[in-house]
Amino acid sequence: SAVISQKPSRDICQRGTSLTIQCQVDSQVTMMFWYRQQPGQSLTLIATANQGSEATYESGFVIDKFPISRPNLTFSTLTVSNMSPEDSSIYLCSAGGNSYEQYFGPGTRLTVT
């Protein structure tokens, strides 16, 4: 298993601003993912963070809104750009290998006012 940390754990931001969330894994991993969990909802995959190349986004999510970086095998960032109140959610990072098994970080609770 992998231990995953995220920063910040929570934040309150004003609309129109951007927030970058960091995800650190304690070991090298093949796969890293970013999810959104809207209030009272399940998890929705935003994108797969690919090391050394552009992230692969799911339908309904675009790079301009959610730019993602993955400079190495243990670290990734997700930026939520030009935020609106609808972006208020928990954002979760996960890591895994080639077996579908994923381990999750504690999440970043974002409130946009």
Next chain:
Amino acid sequence: AQSVTQPDIHITVSEGASLELRCNYSYGATPYLFWYVQSPGQGLQLLLKYFSGDTLVQGIKGFEAEFKRSQSSFNLRKPSVHWSDAAEYFCAVGEYGNKLVFGAGTILRVKS
């Protein structure tokens, strides 16, 4: 695309009673199946997984799940629930690209 259905949004059980949380999936081949638990304000913790082999899998915290291909189900069970089991439980199925598709979740409340 794969999908996961958790028919029960909320379930309330008494402490010490048995528990079964339902999960149905849609997938053509043998699925990779998971159960995760999310305590309030926390991330997701993997309880157990099924890849192949024995259809009854054991997990952490005394949980088990049974894969039934004929019913496309992967129900989570625990013989005796503790108050600390109160949380939200998510069933998930693996999808192409090592991605996971999650069900809507079931919130478990435990009565003392």
